[in-house]
Amino acid sequence: MQEDSSHSPSYTVPCDDFVHVVEFSPFSSGTPASLLAYGGNQYMVVGTCLFQEEDVEVEGVEFNVLRAFHHELRVDALAWSPESRLDRMPTIRTMARLLQADRTKKQNKKPTVTQITTHYNHGMQKSISERTARASGGLVWDLDGNESATFRLQSPGISVCWHPKEVFKLMVAEKKGTIRFYDMVTQQAILSLESELLMSADWCLTNTIKVGGVSGSDWLIWDITRSSYPQEKRPAHIDKARLFRWSRANENLFATTGCPGKINTQLIIHHLGHPQPVAIGSVTVGSGLSWHRTLPLCVVGGDRKLCFWMTEM
Structure with a gap:
């Protein structure tokens, strides 16, 4: 931590x-x-x-x-x-x-x-796929605004992810700790992952078998070919973690943010090959987190500014 x-x-x-x-x-x-x-x-x-x-x-x-x-x-x-x-x-x-x-x-x-x-x-x-659908929580629409699928969730949906290499699959993470993958052709769940209460989850764009998330103050990593439970779990933030996002340039690089404190929000950039964080940042009442498409660079929103952190691969 x-x-x-x-x-x-x-x-x-x-x-x-x-x-x-x-x-x-x-x-x-x-x-x-x-x-x-x-x-x-x-x-x-x-x-x-x-x-x-x-x-x-x-x-x-x-x-x-x-x-x-x-x-x-x-x-x-x-x-x-x-x-x-x-x-x-x-x-x-x-x-x-x-x-x-x-x-x-x-x-x-x-x-x-x-x-x-x-x-x-x-x-x-x-949330949008390479093809024709968008999603929010347990509902999916086509681009004409017609509802095309409904998935009954057991708790609030906290993350929804499409993958450009798996365009007929949808990942939905629920707050209670369940992550399900749905086949959009049959509209059936085909795989599920489990953890404790989740705040955020993300599907790695550069490696389809990796899923990451944050629970409590920890980050979690799943390998969907090995187990429904996380293969790695490490403490990250002193207080609760808020967001998890994979780098789009490197499958081993990811970032997490903490829940906003009285003044600042903590950003930590992690690498699976290193025991210590690659970088730690702080944003005044920060919110949001995203990675550049090709650079090892992430951005967090703040009080009247955008803050960018560049890191090594």
């Missing part, structure tokens, strides 16, 4: 308001720059990021706002459509839906999901 000996971010980008969620696009934008979106209270911003590691003419980071959206409610989740590209922007239409889940406390009653708003142009979705 790590003490908070924080390192400063490698780069920062100022924002006009507090950032609740931030997400790099995992798909190529068609240009050297990466697409990035962030949102907070009644707003969402879509922009491009280019780092000095990608272009020697850039000093630090170059961030350009493409579009700002305004809403009546807070933005709590973002995910990118694979169709979102900059090299064919005039001809492409992408779609975003911001969803608000009404999680009832009554037993044996499914949560309902209400559509808040829809946007066209540079788009995000709560």
Whole structure:
């Protein structure tokens, strides 16, 4: 369990308001720059990021706002459509839906999901596959807005993941500690993983057999070919852990955040080959966590800024 000996971010980008969620696009934008979106209270911003590691003419980071959206409610989740590209922007239409889940406390009653708003142009979705579906909790829709599948959950859904190499499979993690994989053709559960209460889970994009998550103050790693229980479990945060995200550039690299404290949120970058953290950071009331598509670089939202940490592979 790590003490908070924080390192400063490698780069920062100022924002006009507090950032609740931030997400790099995992798909190529068609240009050297990466697409990035962030949102907070009644707003969402879509922009491009280019780092000095990608272009020697850039000093630090170059961030350009493409579009700002305004809403009546807070933005709590973002995910990118694979169709979102900059090299064919005039001809492409992408779609975003911001969803608000009404999680009832009554037993044996499914949560309902209400559509808040829809946007066209540079788009995000709560969770999207390479093909035609998006998901939130236990409900799945096609891109025309028609509900295509319903999965009954035993507790609140806390993470939903598609995998670009397993486009007909959906991973749903529940707060009680169960992670299920569903076959979208038969709409049946085909595999389940178990743990204690979960706060977050993620499916490794560079290795389909790896799943990671956080429970209590620990991070957990599953190998789905070996057991339904975690193969590795280590303490990470002094207080409870909040988020787990795999690097998109290295299958052994991942990051976790702690639950926000009175002032700061702790970020820890881990490597499965090293017993000690690769890096520890701290963000003022930080929220959200995402990795760059090709660089070993992650971002956390904060109080009127985005904080980026670059690390070694």
